[in-house]
Amino acid sequence: MPKGGYPIVLTAEIATMSDTYGSSVVGFASAIPENYFRDWVAKHFFRVKSDGEGRVYRAPYGLAKVEATLLAHGYSRDDVIIADPYKLDRVIGPNTRILGIYVMDPLGLSFGSGILYWILKLADLPYRGLPYIAKSFMQVINHPAVKAHRNHLKIVVGGPATWQIVDTNRQGELGIDVVYEGEFEEDGPKLFDAIMRGDNNIPSRVVAHRPVPPEMIPTIVTPSIGGLVEVTRGCGRGCQFCTPTLSGMIRSLPFEGHVDVEMKLNIEKGGFKEITLHSDEFFRYGARGIEPNPDKVLELTRKAYKLVKSYGEDYEVTTDFTTAAVVKYAPKLVEEVSEYMNEGGNWHFIEMGIETGSPRLLRMLMPGKALPYKPEQYKDVVEEAIGILNDNYWVVVGTMILNLPGETDDDVMHSLELLDRIKKLRVLTFPLPFIPMGALRKRDFTILDKMLENPLRREFILKALIKSFEEAKAFSWLITRKVENFIVKRLIRYIAVGSFNLVLNRYKKKLGSLVEQYGEFKERIKEKINKAVMSIRIDPEDDNK
Secondary structure (H helix, E strand, C coil): CCCCCCCEEEEECHHHHCCHHHCCCHHHHHHCEHHHCCHHHHHHHCCCCECCCCEECCECHHHHHHHHHHHHHCCCCCCEEEECHHHHHHHCCCCCCEEEEECCCCCCCCHHHHHHHHHHHHCCCCCCCCEHHHHHHHHHHCCHHHHHCHHHCEEEEECCCHHHHHHCCCHHHHCCCEEEEECCCCCHHHHHHHHHHCCCCCCCEEEECCCCCHHHCCCCCCCEHHHEEECEECECCCCCCCHHHHHCECEECCHHHHHHHHHHHHHHCCCCCEEEEECCCHHHCCCCCCCCCHHHHHHHHHHHHHHHHCCCCCCEEEECEECHHHHHHCHHHHHHHHHHHCHHHCCEEEEEEEECCCHHHHHHHCCCCCCCCCHHHHHHHHHHHHHHHHHCCEEEEEEEEECCCCCCHHHHHHHHHHHHHCCCCCEEEEEEECCCHHHHCCCCCHHHHHHHHCHHHHHHHHHHHHHHHHHHHHCHHHHCCCCCCHHHHHHHHHHHHHHHHHHHHHHHHHHHHHHHHHHHHHHHHHHHHHHHCCCCCCCHHHCCC
8 A cells, every 4th residue: 555545545335335245136225224224233234345455356336437447547556546435544644635435325315215215114114314325425424534634635426326415405514525427437537637736626516418438438447346347328218317318328338348358357356157237228239229239239148148158157147227118129139138148047137117107207208218119108018028028037127206297196097007017027116206306405205205195106105015025025036146155145035035024914904904095086086097098009010110
């Protein structure tokens, strides 16, 4: 370690920095409030692997990209370190000028924290304090080493949840010098150069509006948590509430010299036997527009499969995100990819932003979500897409959002109808709260409580959670499959299944009572929708319309 500390120290919330025993899925427990985690328990659960001086062996992918960009820009590993948040006292010193913190949920205001609030509230379980991921951010900000050297270092916060700091106006209160939003590769090094030079005109907020070209994106040098390897950026579907929308149209990274390099790093140095090809819409890899390019997707899949198998038959490759529309549009492509990724009938999770069953909200807020299909066809598209994925051994993790801007009871009824149509499929239907930014300023759950008090929305949340926990229980072995420690794996699975049973029993009782109380009200809304909207079904021979 350089004498006097590293000039640039990169780290993250303790929960975000943890590899949670090799399973990124288990990491979602970070949204659980602090009254369920004593610090000594959390330190064992949210462990961070690092060497003696505090350099981590695995890092969140976004933070690994920041490090790689700075190294490519000309800084050395004596200048930059991705540090264990438990060991900041070993890396911060008189020479430190920048503390860069990567944030996923610094104030506990994310969708994930909102759903945990609903889960506990509906199960009549206490919710006290901050989600642990937010508490762990405060532990970094208030670390004694940071305070001891605060007069000569600047705190720069970046990552997908910087909006929380900006929209709550808490940047000054938290002592954050710069909030960085957007892609780092072009504007980020310039900011760090200015801070290192001691410039006095450093902006308090930097927004990188320009999506960077693929050739500007360097390969990581620190293995990524979860064995993640980015293969695309952006999406291009234009959902107004979604971060990838800010990155513009989909851009694909080349396999040779980029994807293969990061795969090898994660296997050889990171110790992973499963590599996840990360994309906001994997089946559109190589596409120039909305329609997929099957040849490019299959070429990538085959090359990635061949590479992992060169290390042994027990090595695997998978992916993490898709949309319903592309699966419905290209079922043969999904089948061919799955033959490699789910070889031998092995199941994997794949995420899908379902969001809503309302054609009106789709047209208003998500103009590209259903393309090339029409918003009125979207419920059919979702149902068929999940079926196609299930047939090819994918368990879908499908998010559905409540309280979208302008949402009405009719819109919620459409989502309830969609829930009913997919209830027999292998899908975890997580209800997420869309919370207007201004409502977060007081750091309370008023809006979340109001949604629970509304009988229609309460029914939706209960039904969605019941379906989610039923599937989570059935696939508990898949949730814990990658946990590296056998004893920890058994313990987590035992606690998880017991918790699933507890909440399921309580939710089902509450749902039965709720339906009895307002059945007549719901029937009136149904009748109104049936009169106003004729359901449009997709003709199997009309896929390309």
